[in-house]
Amino acid sequence: MSFTDNIDVAFETIDKDNLSVVRESALTSFKALGLPSARHEEWKYTHIKTKLPETLRLAASFELQVASKLKYFNSIKGTKLVFINGDFSAESSVILAQSGLTVGSLKENSNLYPEQFEKYFNKATDISKENFAALNTAFVRDGAFIYVKKNTIVEAPVFVFHIYDNASADVFTQSRNLIIAEENSDITIVEDFQNSTGEKFYNHVSEVYVGRNAEVNYSLLQLHNPNTTSVNYVEARLERDARYHITTVTLDGKLVRNNVNAYMDGENALATLNGLYIGKDANHIDNHILVDHRVPNCNSHQTYKGVLDDGATGVFNGKIFVQKDAQKTNAYQSSKAVLLSDEASMNSKPQLEIYADDVKCSHGAAIGQVSKNELFYLLARGIDKDTARGILTYAFANEIIAAIKLPELKTYLDEKLKQRLNITI
Amino acid sequence: MLEIKNLHAKIGDKEILKGLSLKVNAGEVHAIMGPNGTGKSTLASIIAGKEDYVITAGEILFEGKNLLELSPDERAREGVFLAFQYPVEIPGVSTTNFMKAAVNAKRKHHGLEPIVAKEFLALMNEKRQLVDLDKSYLSRSINEGFSGGEKKRNEIFQMAMLDPKLAILDETDSGLDIDALRIVADGVNKLKNKHNAFLVITHYQRLLNYIVPDYVHIMYDGRIVKTGDKSLALKMEERGYDWIKEEIGV
Ligand SMILES: Nc1ncnc2c1ncn2[C@@H]1O[C@H](COP(=O)(O)OP(=O)(O)OP(=O)(O)O)[C@@H](O)[C@H]1O
Ligand SMILES: [Mg+2]
Numbered sequence: 001m002s003f004t005d006n007i008d009v010a011f012e013t014i015d016k017d018n019l020s021v022v023r024e025s026a027l028t029s030f031k032a033l034g035l036p037s038a039r040h041e042e043w044k045y046t047h048i049k050t051k052l053p054e055t056l057r058l059a060a061s062f063e064l065q066v067a068s069k070l071k072y073f074n075s076i077k078g079t080k081l082v083f084i085n086g087d088f089s090a091e092s093s094v095i096l097a098q099s100g101l102t103v104g105s106l107k108e109n110s111n112l113y114p115e116q117f118e119k120y121f122n123k124a125t126d127i128s129k130e131n132f133a134a135l136n137t138a139f140v141r142d143g144a145f146i147y148v149k150k151n152t153i154v155e156a157p158v159f160v161f162h163i164y165d166n167a168s169a170d171v172f173t174q175s176r177n178l179i180i181a182e183e184n185s186d187i188t189i190v191e192d193f194q195n196s197t198g199e200k201f202y203n204h205v206s207e208v209y210v211g212r213n214a215e216v217n218y219s220l221l222q223l224h225n226p227n228t229t230s231v232n233y234v235e236a237r238l239e240r241d242a243r244y245h246i247t248t249v250t251l252d253g254k255l256v257r258n259n260v261n262a263y264m265d266g267e268n269a270l271a272t273l274n275g276l277y278i279g280k281d282a283n284h285i286d287n288h289i290l291v292d293h294r295v296p297n298c299n300s301h302q303t304y305k306g307v308l309d310d311g312a313t314g315v316f317n318g319k320i321f322v323q324k325d326a327q328k329t330n331a332y333q334s335s336k337a338v339l340l341s342d343e344a345s346m347n348s349k350p351q352l353e354i355y356a357d358d359v360k361c362s363h364g365a366a367i368g369q370v371s372k373n374e375l376f377y378l379l380a381r382g383i384d385k386d387t388a389r390g391i392l393t394y395a396f397a398n399e400i401i402a403a404i405k406l407p408e409l410k411t412y413l414d415e416k417l418k419q420r421l422n423i424t425i
Numbered sequence: 426m427l428e429i430k431n432l433h434a435k436i437g438d439k440e441i442l443k444g445l446s447l448k449v450n451a452g453e454v455h456a457i458m459g460p461n462g463t464g465k466s467t468l469a470s471i472i473a474g475k476e477d478y479v480i481t482a483g484e485i486l487f488e489g490k491n492l493l494e495l496s497p498d499e500r501a502r503e504g505v506f507l508a509f510q511y512p513v514e515i516p517g518v519s520t521t522n523f524m525k526a527a528v529n530a531k532r533k534h535h536g537l538e539p540i541v542a543k544e545f546l547a548l549m550n551e552k553r554q555l556v557d558l559d560k561s562y563l564s565r566s567i568n569e570g571f572s573g574g575e576k577k578r579n580e581i582f583q584m585a586m587l588d589p590k591l592a593i594l595d596e597t598d599s600g601l602d603i604d605a606l607r608i609v610a611d612g613v614n615k616l617k618n619k620h621n622a623f624l625v626i627t628h629y630q631r632l633l634n635y636i637v638p639d640y641v642h643i644m645y646d647g648r649i650v651k652t653g654d655k656s657l658a659l660k661m662e663e664r665g666y667d668w669i670k671e672e673i674g675v
Contacts, residue, residue, distance in 0.1 A: 377513040377567075380473050381527040381583065382501035382534070391526065395517025395566075402517075425522045 003054055003172065004035060011138065018110040018117065019140060026127050026137035033131045045315045045347045046286045051229045051255050053172050053201055073190075076408045078157040079103050085164055086141045086173045100152030100185075102145065106176055109145040116147060120180055124207040124235035124263070132231045136174045136205045143176040143206075148185040150211075157188040157406055164200055177206040181214040183239075188217040190409055193224060202230040210242035212266065217405055218246045223416060224253040226281060233259045238298075240266030247404055249413055250277040250285050251420050261290040264298040264326070275304040276400035278420050279312030279344070286315035289333075293326040293356075300330070305400050306337040307393050307421070308344035316348045318363070324355040333363040338370060338396055340389070370396070390423035397421070426451045426622050427472075427591055432483035434471055441467045443647035444483070449591070452619040456633055456658060457626045459644030460666050465626045466510050468644075469595045472624075473507040474500050487591065501527075502534035504590030508580035508597050510626075515567040520579065523567055524549065524586050531587060552585040556612045574605040581612045588616070593624045598632040610635030630662040643669055 003010070011027055035052070036043035073080070081103060082092035088105035095103055102109065110117050127134040144160045162175060181187055193202060210216045220234060230253055236244050250256050262271040277285040291300040306314045316335040337346040348365040370392040378388035394417065401413045418424065427449040434442040441464045449455050459465055471478050472485065474497030485492040492500060515523075528548075529539045540548070549563060556578040568576050577597050584592050594613070598606055613623065613636050625636055633641070633655055641657040642649045645666070650673045651657065661669070 371513075373513050374515050376475055376497065377509070377515065378523070378526075379497040380501055380507050380509075381523070381587065382498050382530040383526050384498050384530065385496070387526060387530070388498075391518055391523075392515070395515060398517050425518075425526055 002035070002049075003052065007031070014139065017107065018114065019121070022122050023138050023140070026122075026134045029127045030131065030134035030138055033129075033134060036131050042288065042317070045313075046255065046257050046284065048229075048231070048255065048257065053199070073159060073408065073412070076157070076159075076406075078159050078190075080159045080161065081144050082161045082163060083142060083144075083175065086162075086175060088142050096156050098152070098155060100149040101154055102147040103158055104145055106140070106143045106145040106178055109147075113145070113147065116180060117178070120207065120209055121178055122207070124209070124237050124261075125205060125233055130233065130259070132203050133205055133233050136176060136203050136233070139174040140176045141174050143204075144179070144191075146177070146179045146187070146189065148181045148187050148214075150182040150184060152182075152185045154185070154187040157190055157409075160189065160191040162191075162193045162202075162204075164194075172201040173203065175202065175204045177208075179206065179208040179216065179218075181208075181210050181216050183212040184214060185211065186215045188406055190219045190221065190406070192221040193228075193230070197225055198227060200225070200228045200230075202228065202232070204230070205233045206235070208234065208236040208244070210236060210238045210244045210269075212239045213241040214239075215243040216245070218244070219404060219406075219409060220246070220248045220258075221413070222248065222250040222253060222256060224251070224256070226252050226254060226283065228253045229255045231257045231259075234261070235259075236262045236271070237265050238262060238269035238271060240268060242266060242269045244270070245272040245274075245405075247274040247400065248276070248287070249401070250275070251416060252278070252280070253283055253285065255284045255286075257286045257288065259288045259290075261292070262300065263292045264294055264300070267295050267297045269298045271298075271300045273300070273302045274400050274403060276397055276417075277304075277306040277314060278397065278417070279306065279308045279314055280420075281310045281312065283312040284314075285312070286317075288315075288317045288319075290319040291321070291331060293320070293322045293329045293331060293359075295323075295325060296327045296329070298326065298329055300332065302333040302335075303400065303403075304335045305397055306346065307340065307397055308337060308346060309340040311341075311343040313344070314346040316346070316365070317351065318349070319351045320353070320361060320363070322352075322354040322356050322359050322361065326356045327358045329356060329359040329361070331359070331361045335365045336396075337367045338393060339367065340369075340393065387423070390421055391425060394418060394421050394423050394425070426488060427624075428486040430484050430486075432468075432471070432485065433481040434467065434478045435481060436467075436478050440481075441478075441647055442471070445644075445648055447642065447649060449622045449624060451590075451622055453640065454617070454623045454625060454636060454638045456638040456641045456655075457624065457644050457649075458628065458641065458658060458661055463644050464647045465644055466595055469507055469510075469593045469624075469626060472500075472591075472593060473497060473505060498530070499534075501587070501589075502531050506584050506587055506589035506592045508577070508584055508592065508594045510595040510599070512568050512576040512580055514569045514571075516569050518567050519565060520563045520567050521549065524563075524583065527583070528586060548586065553582055555585050555615060556581045557608050558582050573600045574602065577601060577609060578605065578612075581609050585612060585616055590621050591624065592616075592621065593626070595626045596628065597625075598627055598629060606632065607635060630658040633658050645669060645673065
């Protein structure tokens, strides 16, 4: 039995809202697509069907006593949007008002900004192909709406916290962001999924529009508990001269699948897609990356690093498409994984499809152990083997965190990484 | 302090050390010279504990203990130090953090508490000045983007930090200009005392003008074939290795 068996019944329970028309077409798409089987080319190494809950529990309005006690990144000044069990919590959120900036609940703002929703909502994802994006669109609950008007430099970072309490076990959440950065604007966004124990199923979609000469710095933190199953779409469209930097940090999870896609719609745009993942025990972490160069003169960099221990498995699939008009494209991809045990495994697949002739594309994939020479250098100074391996693994992984611009976030993640790798230096 | 008896070692099927013997006492400086590929770095690596080699015969005693039974990190904590011919670059680990881990590993081994932060900083400052290494290098990743000379000075800095009993310098002078050479040699001379010993591997007699050896050994084809005082180094430089080959009859 699967939740898809009674999906219509579940759909009936959703209140009519401004998104209803889109929802219905998405439901139709999803029913046609179904769930990806193990034969699906893009899901070959990530068998998700068996990991999903049997029922699609939508009503997750639990009483949350901890809400008033939430304290996240208290030391950092910034807007904090808090979603508790999928619903926007105005009382837990802190919004630093600034002219030209709208931040808040997607659901509420869909009524207030019909024009923007018409223009941008569900325009970056392809629900005719993407099973989970279709499901998400049909059952969207809530998420962040971040709208930055032309020429607005957002002063403080915007944090989006998704918090699920322990009572909300077995909830299959459908969260959704819409982020619009208009011409010449600038914003930093940090999105964080936090939970403690219990089975959790996230299906998350984030659509990002980076306007002409705008800049978006976006970090997605997945500091999950080991029972979390999480599918994410982060879909960005970049206009001329846009700059977009996305970093995903996955430190745990039963099954995590990230689809990080960037579409270069305007010339001279720059996309940096970075990712770090640490898998232990039976963690399975899958990063599917796509950069689609559709116009000339754009730059893209993908840098993914992973550490896999115990019986953890990793997947990297990095696509670079260079369409025939996209001359002078500069696209770079690197995927490196360190395996710390014989049982850990990694499946890495670069996929370059290049139809233009005057381009610079490079890719490299490496799967290995910590370097013997580096290890010997540390041992020769008296550092024991376990510590030395820990130090080298940390050094390898830390490169991704070191590239994050927000200093407080860097410090925070550095600590989390050390904890995860059990090292103290 | 160090006694190597009839050491034979190979890597894969290739025999590299073919019966090498050497005795080093506390307070002494020994120089080893010899043509490329003769096994000098191999000897240094084996003393430090690199695992690539198979010891087929012989033994190494360090302060009476069987050195070959200790892991590389144990040897280092016991006081063996190797200044690498080719120091490794390690992106992402600062020299400061690296040295803190190393100093504390040694302290723990000797039953001491971890070093307090203030004391550590003072120690770092003192030792880096010994080799004229700018403060900024310590917060950078180990050897990353360092010039050849900076890497070698970093080796001597680490040696000073760890204060070993036996220090092996594998071509620390190669590629150094005369100023850097003096800095390195001065550093070594300041650290030298009657309780420690140095094994200096070099191709160039010029280093030995600064670090004056008590003994000079000529190594050839996996063996020490001749031992003399510092004048032997001068003779080597003047006459080259052919003279040795003739003398030992190959
Ligand atoms: N990992 C290895 N595999 C195979 N052969 C090796 C390896 N390492 C060293 N050798 C060989 O062992 C021999 C001795 O090398 P070693 O580096 O000890 O010489 P060396 O005396 O230090 O030379 P140099 O003066 O050039 O530094 C050389 O013939 C070298 O090619
Ligand atoms: Mg050598």
